[in-house]
Amino acid sequence: MEYRSFGSLGYKVSAFGFGAMRLPSLENGKVDEAEAIKMIRHAVDSGVNYFDTAYVYHDGNSEVILGKALKGGLREKVYVATKLPTWSVRSEGDVMRLLDESIKRLGTGYIDFYLVHALNRNHLEKLKKINILGELEKAKAEGKIKHIGFSFHDELDVFKNIVDFYDWEMCQIQLNILDNEYQAGIEGLKYAGAKNIPVVIMEPVKGGMLAKNIPDEALQLYNDYKVKRSPVEWAFRFASDFKEVAVVLSGVSDMGQLKDNIRIFADTAPCSLSKGDIELLDSVRAAYKSKILVGCTGCEYCLPCPSKVAIPEIFNRYNNSVFDMEKFKRNYEALEGGGKTNCIECGACEKVCPQHLPIIEKLKEAAQLAHS
16 A cells, blocks of 8 residues: 655555445445445555545445444544534534534544535635634644544635635545546645645546446547556546645445555555656546536435435436437436426525536436437
């Protein structure tokens, strides 16, 4: 396992961070707790020492399962990051209450990195108005958290304003082959790095989009290139190639993915991509962008929909329609909600979408295509 310095904090963290947002699931949709615990412990045994979860992941079960998996002396070997659900904070008292719930779920007396979740322009104003950071500083003084950070979904200028607003000890941004200039992007990464703020990368495979249903043009580029790597490995190598990156998160859903990730991150030193590698990924990016209909990562922040529209799954199938149109049309009506007919255009989804997608418009497009 490759290890990197975590800014000026003196920590050595595994370049691969275990993301507990997409844990293995059973047929009924619930988390396969036994398998998830087995995977987490295998990761620790393999040298992974950074684990990322959040108050809301798997309806709170992610924190619980991670806590169970790290019992028996493993907790002291790793760093745990979880997140404050900013949208649920309505008063200063909510901050400590939500933090204490996370600590209880995790079964530990402290959290290494506590992130203000999905910080954006609007949440920054809430941060100022409610004095969330003052409450987090109290929690830090009490030993409940060791370090204060934030995860981010908004535009580059907002990211820079947030970075300059407070003496953050780490941050988490979205970055992948397709999103090099999206949200914080590479420029934001370097901006934080110049201030010696450790940066953790999320969505390196863009919710799995870079790992499956790959456009023929992109697949041909990979196959013709002199260096043979899987699309997943190329995605991880892109995200980990920047010297400003401390950890790259991967939301592993099965043991096979986990073992493959461990293999890849045994050798992902920064600045190791060649000029030819970078040119290849530039070409792959262009091939993808010519095919993608909607940039949904499947994060499910838009759920539950008041009208029970299965937004992420509709978009997943909509994007896949370019590879199998008949399958898309065949399966569309089976989706809960049926798309256009049940969407009342309330806009609740668009207010919370980290990607700032025009969800209502895209749902109409998908429905129109399905019925064409």
